[in-house]
Amino acid sequence: MNPASLRWKIAALVTLAATVVAAVVGLLVHQATWQRDLDIGEAQALTALDEALARGETVAVEDLPDELVPQLRPGRSVTWYGVDHRGEPWMWAAQPYGSDGRQAVSAQISMGAELRGLYALDRNMVKAGLLALAGVLPLSMLAAELPNRRLRRMARTAREIADGDLSARTDVGGRDEIAEIGAGLNSMAASLQQRLLAEQRFTADVAHDLRTPLMGLLTASQLLPDGQATDMVRERIGVLRGLVDDLLEISRLDAAGEQPDRQPVPLADLVRESLHRVDVPADLNIVGDQRDTTAVTDPRRLERIVANLLLNARAHGAAPVTIAVRSRQIVIRDHGSGFPPGLLADLNKGQAQRFHTGRSERGRGHGLGLTIVLGHARVIGANLQFDNPADGGARVTVSLMHD
Structure with a gap:
């Protein structure tokens, strides 16, 4: 209303x-x-x-x-x-x-x-x-404005909580019904915040506890005789190692203590390096002069964002994968089935459900790549826009902040 x-x-x-x-x-x-x-x-x-x-x-x-x-x-x-x-x-x-x-x-x-x-x-x-x-x-009008103003503050706080700011609280002054609603809203936010912190601690603890036995498995796999079974074991251990590394990275991002290391970065060169590292076939299109694509940002985090988006396009989308690089902007697109509507809405609000990949036709995976992408984007101040073009596929636009 x-x-x-x-x-x-x-x-x-x-x-x-x-x-x-x-x-x-x-x-x-x-x-x-x-x-x-x-x-x-x-x-x-x-x-x-x-x-x-x-x-x-x-x-x-x-x-x-x-x-x-x-x-x-x-x-x-x-x-x-x-x-x-x-x-x-x-x-x-x-x-x-x-x-x-x-x-x-x-x-x-x-x-x-x-x-x-x-x-x-x-x-x-x-x-x-x-x-x-x-x-x-x-x-x-004045008498109606006073409780109405309190209700608007509560609605604003509820929207902040829905957008992911679980530290938001509303003023619960008074002893009337509006104060009771405000107290209930604050209690709900505190409960959600505690659950999220518990989930983050659990993620960090699991990642750290798995690291030691995983290194032991990795060392033991190097001692196995070469063969098809050994290759399969090593491949599975590599997947598990990647999962643990992702969990550790998420735990660091959850700690909210990460700071960007900004420096001038040629976006075209960074994208080429990402394509070479992840080995994803993609068509690269540099819009305008390559020298105009330089931006001041954290190259390690931006490269992680681009790499994860490319891997996501390969795992959950379909060829051809295209990358357009222009001034302070990178656009990655595949031609698969697109983002599921529910996932698309969450991503554009800066949220991603962990260990969730959307529809089955989007492929398989442990569902942490987009969570890492969103986390690094928050650190470097990049804006991410997710959408499904009218002619099919999924598209992600990475817009970097001005110098």
Whole structure:
């Protein structure tokens, strides 16, 4: 939900509640005031009736209002509020007089002043209500903004955690429900961070513990007589050694203490050396003058990035593999099935699931190459863009920072 939309909804609810309260209070005041005026008018009409009785002033019953006549009872005073034929409001009081039932004593009090006063009161209450709402609206906006601002901070922290920053925390001040949500978010981040650190320690411990027996196996394999079985053993030991080296490299990158050794690097020459070292058939295309491809970066880490991407293209993609080198940029592409959608989204967020290679048609492997690529890219400040071109294959663009 849009934070501005949430703020307006809260403000609208507060304003609506204030409007309802003002309307109910205004209605109660209106009713109470009018009832008081009626009571006063009735008392005045009865007083005037007593005075008319004392003077013996009588009128014909048929001259009284039609609504008042049916209420007349011998020896009993009755009152009635109504409007005459000219639209004037009156309070009537009457009592039968004589035994024939055709005479009565009556009195009437004008209620015009009271009614006009009531109308004036209603207008004043409406004006006061509008002024109050004009003040309530900005106050409700402010009241809605305070919790909304805290929610936005939590949303920002949640996005940072989702992007891999497990050290991100949010302010959990207060004792309300928002504070409870913030405390839960911080607790979740701390738990995830502890699990990640445990995984990193496990990776480092396994790599170090495997190194000694692995060196023993490597030495023992050199003593075996040459043959097909020996070659197979040596090849498997080489794969295991590569895995251990990758785990050790990842553990160093996880420690976040690595610093780049920057120097001017001719990108075209570096790519040629990588192609020769990994022995991956690829078409090299240097865009522009070769001298314009020099960039200031860490050559060892950049060469590791390029080598791993080439090996990944050979293992999981399909020929032809192409490399385009231009100023501060290297683009490596294969023509296989492309990156799986889930893996592609993670890679572009700077994340890679370890020991995971994606779809089975992307080939086999231990799934650490891209993790190492992302780690070295973070150290040297390179930007990696992964995508699947419309005409097929997988493409990785390595963009180096400016000098």
